[in-house]
Amino acid sequence: MHEPTAYEITTPRPWTEPPATATRPVILPAEIPPGIDWVTLPNGVRTLAYTHPAPAQQIPVTAAQSIPAWAKTTALLAPTVGVGIGAAGIGLSYAAPGLIAMTHALWSAAALVVATVIAVPVVIRTARRAVGGTGTGGSTTHITQNITATGLFGRANGTINHR
Numbered sequence: 208m209h210e211p212t213a214y215e216i217t218t219p220r221p222w223t224e225p226p227a228t229a230t231r232p233v234i235l236p237a238e239i240p241p242g243i244d245w246v247t248l249p250n251g252v253r254t255l256a257y258t259h260p261a262p263a264q265q266i267p268v269t270a271a272q273s274i275p276a277w278a279k280t281t282a283l284l285a286p287t288v289g290v291g292i293g294a295a296g297i298g299l300s301y302a303a304p305g306l307i308a309m310t311h312a313l314w315s316a317a318a319l320v321v322a323t324v325i326a327v328p329v330v331i332r333t334a335r336r337a338v339g340g341t342g343t344g345g346s347t348t349h350i351t352q353n354i355t356a357t358g359l360f361g362r363a364n365g366t367i368n369h370r
Contacts (some may be wrong), residue, residue, distance in 0.1 A: 239255070246256040299306075354365035 234255070242259075243255055244258045245253055246258065247253050294303065296357055351368040352365055353368075354363050356363035
């Protein structure tokens, strides 16, 4: 006949039939091996599943870097330039009365130069007339030059006539 088996063979039940009283096994949290955890499925059922542990975030350890030379130069130069500009402003405030006086002196000197440029020819012309210029019937010298040249770089020939 039949030989005895170590397991029981059951016939499949239709799905419409409710299952027999099933007992859920109880697993303590200490018994859950690493890499397995409780998860909630999209249909809301909670079950155990394999999980990938999130790697611990490594904070990169960077060695202390030295400050570049250009940054040091700029950091030292900025206050120096600021102090220099401030000192120049203070100096100009002290020099302002003298600068105003110098501008008046320069305008006076410019007026003197203009007056000299106008007065010297007038004085020379008046002196020539008094000594014997054309207004008194004296003779004057006339010089006439005639210069001719052929071509752009040709040799020039000329005559000078004294009368």
